Amino acid sequence: MSHIPVLLPEALTALCIQGDGIYLDCTFGRGGHSKAMLAELGQSGRVIGLDRDPSAVVVGEELGAADPRFQIVHTAFSALESALDQLGIGQVHGILMDLGVSSPQLDDAERGFSFQADGPLDMRMDPTHGESAAAWIARAEAEEIANVLWVFGEERFSRRIARAIVDARLLEPIVTTSQLSRIIANAQPKRDPNKHPATRAFQAIRLFINGELSEVEQGLSAAINRLEVGGRLAVISFHSLEDRLVKRALRDASRPPQGDPRMPLPETVARPKLKLIGKAIKAGSDELSKNPRARSAVLRIAERTEAA
Numbered sequence: 001m002s003h004i005p006v007l008l009p010e011a012l013t014a015l016c017i018q019g020d021g022i023y024l025d026c027t028f029g030r031g032g033h034s035k036a037m038l039a040e041l042g043q044s045g046r047v048i049g050l051d052r053d054p055s056a057v058v059v060g061e062e063l064g065a066a067d068p069r070f071q072i073v074h075t076a077f078s079a080l081e082s083a084l085d086q087l088g089i090g091q092v093h094g095i096l097m098d099l100g101v102s103s104p105q106l107d108d109a110e111r112g113f114s115f116q117a118d119g120p121l122d123m124r125m126d127p128t129h130g131e132s133a134a135a136w137i138a139r140a141e142a143e144e145i146a147n148v149l150w151v152f153g154e155e156r157f158s159r160r161i162a163r164a165i166v167d168a169r170l171l172e173p174i175v176t177t178s179q180l181s182r183i184i185a186n187a188q189p190k191r192d193p194n195k196h197p198a199t200r201a202f203q204a205i206r207l208f209i210n211g212e213l214s215e216v217e218q219g220l221s222a223a224i225n226r227l228e229v230g231g232r233l234a235v236i237s238f239h240s241l242e243d244r245l246v247k248r249a250l251r252d253a254s255r256p257p258q259g260d261p262r263m264p265l266p267e268t269v270a271r272p273k274l275k276l277i278g279k280a281i282k283a284g285s286d287e288l289s290k291n292p293r294a295r296s297a298v299l300r301i302a303e304r305t306e307a308a
Contacts, residue, residue, distance in 0.1 A: 005032030014234040021093030026077035052126040078218035091228040115181040115198040153204025227304035277301040
């Protein structure tokens with residue numbers, strides 16, 4: 001499946017793009033959102049793309065060569081403040097986060113994200129850094145595996161699957177996605193007819209290997225710090241754990257800080273950092289007919305207030 005940017009018109013509307021503004025695409029992917037932002041900008045506008053996937057960075061460099069208003073930085077978006085500092089940029093007018101794994105990553109069997117095609121069991125968004133899923137599964141105790149499956153995948157058969165993984169690796173190393181998928185499927189006494197039995201476990205392992213939830217927490221905090229007053233933050237999430245985290249972070253930042261009632265905070269400190277904009281947005285029927293992967297996408301929007 002080719003890469004189709006999710007909730008594209010809604011994201012552009014959310015960002016309220018100014019012709020001469022500076023915008024940050026925290027998850028460049030294959031550039032669908034960034035290209036659409038550039039189309040809305042004038043000659044003095046800029047888009048900065050971030051991605052920790054080297055293959056995405058190659059695509060970003062090609063876009064930057066074709067359009068000098070764009071620049072790509074190879075980094076996780078939790079480090080967006082450092083990336084902006086290196087570029088000599090203080091505040092930006094809008095920030096987009098399109099969370100989770102991208103379609104090209106899912107569709108490339110060599111990346112090991114999908115149980116639907118056999119490939120090396122890797123799952124790293126940046127395969128040049130960190131521990132692969134295969135390496136972690138080879139060393140982790142059953143209790144650790146079960147906890148990851150439960151916390152990050154809400155997998156109700158987490159302990160049964162973890163024991164099956166540990167037993168299976170005694171017979172042979174688990175190094176491919178098809179091996180792991182079979183082990184997970186065979187360990188489940190009941191199956192959801194509408195969902196592949198490995199769905200939750202693969203999601204959990206991917207989230208854990210890439211530290212995705214802590215990445216979102218750090219990235220949201222950094223994004224709020226770098227937004228201009230009146231600047232917009234648009235966040236697209238794809239599963240309940242991410243969406244709950246985003247919803248809570250934006251909600252908390254839209255409330256005044258709670259100080260000691262005996263020592264009221266100064267007015268400038270007591271103001272909320274964000275103002276929530278509208279309700280959560282989901283893909284409509286037209287988009288779903290063209291891109292089924294948008295079915296779980298949720299867009300949340302907030303605007304930076306005057307708080308320092």
